[in-house]
Amino acid sequence: MAELHxxxxxxxxxxxxxxxxxxxxxxxxxxxxxxxxxxxxxGVLESGPVTIRTTxxxxxxxxxxxxxxxxxxxxxxxxxxxxxxxELSDEIDVERxxxxxxxxxxxxxxxxxxxxxxxxxxxxxxx
Amino acid sequence: xxxxxxxxxxxxxxxxxxxKITRAMEMIAASRIVKAQRRVAASEPYATELTRAVxxxxxGSDTKHWLTTEVERPTRxxxxxxxxDRGLAGGYNSNAIKAAEQLNxxxxxxxxxxxxxxxxxxxxxxxxxxxxxxxxxxxxxTDNPTYADAxxxxxxxxxxxxxxxxxxxxxxxxxxxxxxxxxMMTQTPVDRRMLPLTFEKxxxxxxxxxxxxxxxxxxxxxxxxxxxxxxxxxxxxxxxxYVESRIYNALLQAAASKHAATRRAMKSATDNAExxxxxxxRLANAxxxxxxxxxxxEIVGGAGxxxxxxxxxxx
Numbered sequence: 001m002a003e004l005h006x007x008x009x010x011x012x013x014x015x016x017x018x019x020x021x022x023x024x025x026x027x028x029x030x031x032x033x034x035x036x037x038x039x040x041x042x043g044v045l046e047s048g049p050v051t052i053r054t055t056x057x058x059x060x061x062x063x064x065x066x067x068x069x070x071x072x073x074x075x076x077x078x079x080x081x082x083x084x085x086x087e088l089s090d091e092i093d094v095e096r097x098x099x100x101x102x103x104x105x106x107x108x109x110x111x112x113x114x115x116x117x118x119x120x121x122x123x124x125x126x127x
Numbered sequence: 128x129x130x131x132x133x134x135x136x137x138x139x140x141x142x143x144x145x146x147k148i149t150r151a152m153e154m155i156a157a158s159r160i161v162k163a164q165r166r167v168a169a170s171e172p173y174a175t176e177l178t179r180a181v182x183x184x185x186x187g188s189d190t191k192h193w194l195t196t197e198v199e200r201p202t203r204x205x206x207x208x209x210x211x212d213r214g215l216a217g218g219y220n221s222n223a224i225k226a227a228e229q230l231n232x233x234x235x236x237x238x239x240x241x242x243x244x245x246x247x248x249x250x251x252x253x254x255x256x257x258x259x260x261x262x263x264x265x266x267x268x269t270d271n272p273t274y275a276d277a278x279x280x281x282x283x284x285x286x287x288x289x290x291x292x293x294x295x296x297x298x299x300x301x302x303x304x305x306x307x308x309x310x311m312m313t314q315t316p317v318d319r320r321m322l323p324l325t326f327e328k329x330x331x332x333x334x335x336x337x338x339x340x341x342x343x344x345x346x347x348x349x350x351x352x353x354x355x356x357x358x359x360x361x362x363x364x365x366x367x368x369y370v371e372s373r374i375y376n377a378l379l380q381a382a383a384s385k386h387a388a389t390r391r392a393m394k395s396a397t398d399n400a401e402x403x404x405x406x407x408x409r410l411a412n413a414x415x416x417x418x419x420x421x422x423x424x425e426i427v428g429g430a431g432x433x434x435x436x437x438x439x440x441x442x
Contacts (some may be wrong), residue, residue: 009172011274042183042356044364071343071365073180075352080176083367084274117225 002036003055004077009066010086019056023079025072026050028068032072038077047124049089050081064089066122068115073077085115092121097123129418130388135411139404146400148293152215153393156386159270160311163383167308170379174372181324181369183352183364201299204239205287206230207280207374209305209381210247211269216385217392219248219306219314221380225302226316234302242287242298246280246378262287263344272382277375284374285367288322301370306384311390321373324366 006023008016020127024033027049034041047068054061070083104112208227210220227250231241245251245264254261263283268276290297301322306314354361 007172007176009176011170011173012166013169014172027355028360032355039354040352042180042352042361044361070176071180071361071368072355073176073183073352075183080179082176082180082368083174084278098281 002077003037004034004036004079006052007078007080008050008052008086008088009080009082014057014120016052016063017088018054020052020053020079021055022053024051025067025081027072029047034072034074034079035125036077038074042073043071045070045072045081045083047118049118051125052059058072064122064125066092068118078113087119089120089125092119092123094120094123129414131414132411134420135407135414139411142403143402146397146404149393149396149400153390153397156390156393159386160383160390163379163386164308167376167379167383170372170376174376177365177369177372181365184354184358184365185324196371201239203242203298204234204300204302205242205244205284205298206234207244207284207301207303208250209247209269209303209377210245210250210253211272211381211385212248212266214249215392216388217395219385219388220247220253223255223304223306223316224250224316230274230302230304230318239300244280244284246381255442269378269385270382272375272378274371274375277371277378280378281367281371281374285370303377304375304380306388308380308383308387311387320372324369 002021003021004023006016006018006020008029009016022033022035024031025043026032027043028046032041032043045067046065046112050065051069052063052065054063066087066089067081067083068085070081070086073080073082097116101113101116101120104110104116114120164198198339206227208223210223214220234241242262243254243259244262246266247269248266251261251264251266263278265280284301288301300320302318303321304316304318307317395425
């Protein structure tokens with residue numbers, strides 16, 4: 001089966017790289033799914049969970065990452081996801097995210113609330 | 128013990144104490160360079176991908192954008208100078224400041240007005256002492272900059288360049304002066320024009336961000352991208368991130384350079400202390416020898432005088 005190479009890169013580190021058969025991300029004009037052979041694409045990401053259907057060395061499975069803003073670019077079967085902040089679902093501390101959500105709600109901080117919400121959704125969509 | 132010798136011993140003791148401190152600082156700096164270098168390397172994938180994306184948009188569309196358009200007659204230029212918060216780093220800060228001065232003079236020569244932005248308290252105090260106006264300054268993170276710090280610095284700069292030059296605080300160009308980390312031994316202050324971006328159309332009709340921090344190997348022909356939602360919107364979102372990532376990279380390199388400069392300065396301080404101890408020990412030994420010689424000659428002289436006196440009374 002055809003696969004595409006994915007690089008998930010945050011501002012200060014490379015979060016994940018590997019092969020995948022499908023990547024679903026949220027751009028500013030809606031969710032977009034990229035499969036091998038997609039035409040070259042460059043888009044702006046909204047903060048939201050990114051789903052990566054992994055294949056190859058990393059094994060078949062589904063991985064979800066919480067991505068806060070950034071870009072998606074695809075060319076030559078290479079997909080890069082650039083984000084200022086990106087976390088894989090198994091790196092996310094659920095309790096901390098829940099606390100952050102509570103705090104953001106009480107402070108009425110829309111940005112922080114959104115960040116915490118995205119984190120939690122990334123975790124729950126895996127389980 | 129003679130008075131001379133006591134003075135030497137005291138100085139040796141104080142120099143030894145100083146040497147211990149400088150040696151410790153040298154080792155701390157050495158361990159921090161490695162960490163800082165690692166962070167520079169970790170930030171590279173993001174910067175590379177971002178540069179690629181900017182190049183792709185620039186090539187794949189004829190979009191005009193306020194961050195890329197050259198102003199016909201630029202009148203105001205922002206200069207971001209990156210120094211450190213603390214000294215004890217040899218010529219690190221003064222070299223960076225000197226590079227900024229040269230750039231300022233050049234820009235003034237071209238008839239531009241300078242708007243200064245400064246990172247690091249060394250630069251701030253240099254400008255403060257000379258009573259020069261500073262638009263904005265940031266301190267407190269130069270040893271260990273995070274991406275959030277870079278964002279904080281980039282925000283006002285991007286705002287300033289968005290403004291019209293006629294309006295308050297607007298600038299046409301953005302220059303950045305920082306110390307580039309070339310190797311453990313070499314760090315050079317450089318000035319780069321960050322905005323407006325410079326694109327170069329090469330023979331193969333491929334655009335390249337020539338002043339990018341990451342030099343890509345050879346011209347690369349980019350595929351025709353589909354932009355989501357539109358080329359303008361992508362560029363709008365992309366360019367501020369690009370500026371942030373460039374500033375982040377500059378901050379990280381400056382931090383690594385600062386640690387390397389500190390290490391070198393502290394190493395030479397330790398070496399100097401060792402030399403000083405050596406020559407002081409020589410002097411102390413000579414003084415001790417002189418003391419002994421004097422004592423012997425006093426004893427011999429005294430014994431001789433006694434013998435003479437005894438010989439006189441025997442008679």
